[in-house]
Amino acid sequence: MKQEIFRSRWLPWWLSAPQLIVLFLFFYLPIALAFFWAFHLEQPFGGRSEFVGLENFRRVLGSGEFWSSAGATLLYMVLASGTSILTALILALAADRALKLSPLARNVFIWPKAVASASIGVIFVFILNPFLGILAPLNEIWPGFWNPRTNVTHTYIMLFVTNVWNAIPFTFIILLAGLQAIPQELHKAGAMDGSGPWRRLWDIQLPLLTPQLFVVIVLEVADSLSGSFGLIDTMTNGGPGGATNLLVYKIYSDGFKAYDLSGAATQTVILMALVACITGFQYVFLERKVNYDR
Amino acid sequence: MIENTSSIDRVAGAILIAGLLFVLTPLVFVVITATQSYEDFLRNNFSLIPGGHFLDNMREVWSRTDLPRQTLNSIIVGAIVAAGRVALAVTTSYAVVFFAGRGRGLVYALVVASIMLPLELMIITAYQVTANVALPLNVVANLGGWWGALFGGPLDLRWNLLDSYAGISIPLMAQGSCTMILVQFFRTIPPQLARAAIVDGVGPLRFLWDILLPLSKGPLTALGIYMFISAWIQYMWPLVAASSPARTMAVVGLTRLQEDADRIPDFPLQMAGAILVTLPPLILIALFQRRIVRGLTLSEK
Amino acid sequence: MLNKSALSALALMVAAPVAQAADFEFWYGNTGTGEEAIQSACTAFNESQSEHRVSCVGQGSYETGMQKAIAAYRSQQHPVLIQFFDAGTLDLMLSGAVLPVQDVAPDVDWGDYINGARSFYETSTGELFSQPYNGSTLIFYGNRELLAQAGVDELPQTWEGVIEAARVLKDAGIDCPFTTDAHPWRVLEQFSARHGLSIASRNNGYGGLDAEYTFNTGPVAEHLQNLAAWRDEGLVKLDADTAAGKYTTAFNSGECAMMEGSTGSYGAAFAALGDKVEIAMAPMYEGYDRHNTLIGGASIWVMKGHDEPSYNGARAFLDFLRGDAQQIEFTRITGYVPVTNSGLAALEAAGLSGDPQFATAGVGVESLNQPASEDSRGVRLGFYVQFRDIFMEETQKAFTGGQDMQAALDAAAARGNDLLRRFEQTYEGTKLP
Missing domain, CATH: 3.40.190.10 (Periplasmic binding protein-like II)
Structure with missing residues (x-):
């Protein structure tokens, strides 16, 4: 971190206090209550709550479903955020050029943001319907070419495609804005040194885009985790055969559809630890590579 | 451009066309489905041939939901959330970026960690807190019974925010992405600016108000619009936190059009409804697109 | 420093306005046609008398309704009546948060409910815990x-x-x-x-x-x-x-x-x-x-912790929903089956049982009324x-x-x-x- 201009003992705390209070009340306090449940056997309506120590953790960590769900979650986070960032980066690089289509594209690529995630799932389930959707003709030629309802790989592809559509606006805006802020002179200077467009992408554009890429990576990884809930809820319900029962959805359905508050809370605590590790990793290893000077 | 880049431009053009098709296809499908009648839909299932029932569907959505009031609610909540998140982000990121001292790393970590877990996972406990925001005060006061010893009875404050605009909006502000983005922006502001201010005898608050805020107008507007839309499309929390029709938001109100699990959903009607609630944010995006992109440059240049 | 009276004044100031005594809430999970039928029943009830007022609040789904009821009960913000679906019967029975409907309204002829509807929602000793509402099979x-x-x-x-x-x-x-x-x-x-x-x-x-x-x-x-x-x-x-x-x-x-x-x-x-x-x-x-x-669909549960006027209102509302006219109307709009013998008789008397719109009432009820066995009462797991x-x-x-x-x-x-x-x-x- 840099900057560090002003010195004051109390002022920064007063400035951060409003946000910290809101976060405390509506993020950390609810989580703390969940922590409590993780060490108890909790009746849903609060009738009785028995302290069981680490029993809940033993049970969760001992169940195969939890581990396969956790593994699937990690894989999903990597692939979902990777595909959406890559897609948005390619679109942003294309839209950064002064083409006739660019103004239209810059506008349209933000439209998906206006659609509520519940509707997005419903729409894509239809479009990718194996019998009626856009891939149905291919299925008639090669039966079984595309079936996200029974083929787990296809199910994940369906989720990734939907996630990309959903994630384009934010990632695209941030990356495009970053690209547009790169001064033309740098391009010209690069071109005069004889480096072609591909070289300039690696030597000039991407290094200068690191602050934006960093923001986008942190937020997309986070979004792929929290956003998976809405997609799975409307598209796969965790199927086929539990293959897309990612942790966020599993916690929700265990806890709030099936009233196993303790089991859900235990998994929340573990997920929280996982999230802390990922965030820590991003800040320790990725932020070093960010170039704030222009 | 710099050299002869027509071949690259052609590739870029093809990418843009592919991107446009990808983004627009689902939206076209929504519009087509909204033109069909329920009976058509039951017989033919989904079809890409437009029907003639667009206006009928719109009328039915209008009569079965309470869209004017719900839209107003969405606007109010969206505005509160947008203003609130931007304001909280400004003060926090200012403190994190421009001040020396211990603790700012911790503050920043606390903020960033909140990005990852969705509110859906805390729905029951978040509801309990919203039902009585004074809960932590009570707990602290009654810890070890010192309050009772001093005042002759346990502290039992009650402050219920459920079913109020505040109760719907404030929990939606408890998420740090806005702050994270603004921190990145503030970091690109040249330190010389603030050093010059110190030399001129400008205090930190004056600097924030007179120099930093005007300088950040673009990003703040862009973030505000973006956060407004994010609040607009929320579903789960507004559904849970509001009980009365007077506080129902538009996206939640649309669920009235869904059928029970045993029945076949009236997709044409739902899509017509989706169009109606998507239009306001879509118009906002279409109108302010340039400002949003320019504002989120995350760089003061 | 703030003293206690200042704090309690603050508490009074910010406390939610107290609801009128005869008002009470009913939370339900249906959407679409089911919701429309419920809302029209609520309106009809409020217009049929002036003593009580029910406000019927849709929760979008049974699951969300239950989540919210759990949170609300823990914060003492819960409604008097809540509708919940068949599979959650045991969760609610053991919750300690509900009163058996048969205790709340002991004078009602609960035996009028058809066998298949009763047994799912009654205790092992035959006491009905919740009032069957939207029944299917x-x-x-x-x-x-x-x-x-x-x-x-x-x-x-x-x-x-x-x-x-x-x-x-x-x-x-x-x-x-x-x-x-x-x-x-x-x-x-x-x-x-x-x-x-x-x-x-x-x-x-x-x-x-x-x-x-x-x-x-x-x-x-x-x-x-x-x-x-x-x-x-x-x-x-x-x-x-x-x-x-x-x-x-x-x-x-x-x-x-x-x-x-x-x-x-x-x-x-x-x-x-x-x-x-x-x-x-x-x-x-x-x-x-x-x-x-077995009966599917959902039943209505009475929650603990309310005052007598609210329970009076709840009783009146449950009576109203149980009435023949309401059951026929509900069946007509939704396709759920009538759940009392008198409701079925009224349907017959009105000459509607042959009407295709009511066809499920005949077959469904016949199926629910087949001889019972010890294992066809319901699922209590x-x-x-x-x-x-x-x-x-x-x-x-x-x-x-x-x-x-x-x-x-x-x-x-x-x-x-x-x-x-x-x-x-x-x-x-x-x-x-």
């Missing part, structure tokens, strides 16, 4: 036109007959003879109940919290293995095999000739297919006596909602070829038993009423 659907094409004149009454007809239909070029989603409500609960079989020991848990799942051996297992074999043969399509991805849609669009479905699906089927739809009781395997099917998901997950793996059906059922039973044990531990010291 499993029936069998046929598409007259498609069946006639293959020369099948009558809906088969046995599984053997179903499969024989399916083969004929298949030969006649009908690609999807029979469809189901293989949801446990259909292939496990309703199947076992009408065949007089148990899915778990201690009469499906009515006898105590120490019940264990037993469905993985015996006729249920055979039936699921048959379903898998019939599916491979092309006689049965599951959700994933149908064009729309949902069995009801597949039936309504004319893709499939027969389906097993809830009475609640009738409205949409009738809207799509008109008088081509025919219905009958769900098929049996040969050699079994037919018992009653802990974390049952979660178990349904597990059952779907494991059997789906078998249908898509990931594992053998018997292994899938054994795994579902084992995981289910873990849930039952933990439920027992969670409610240790609580006696099953």
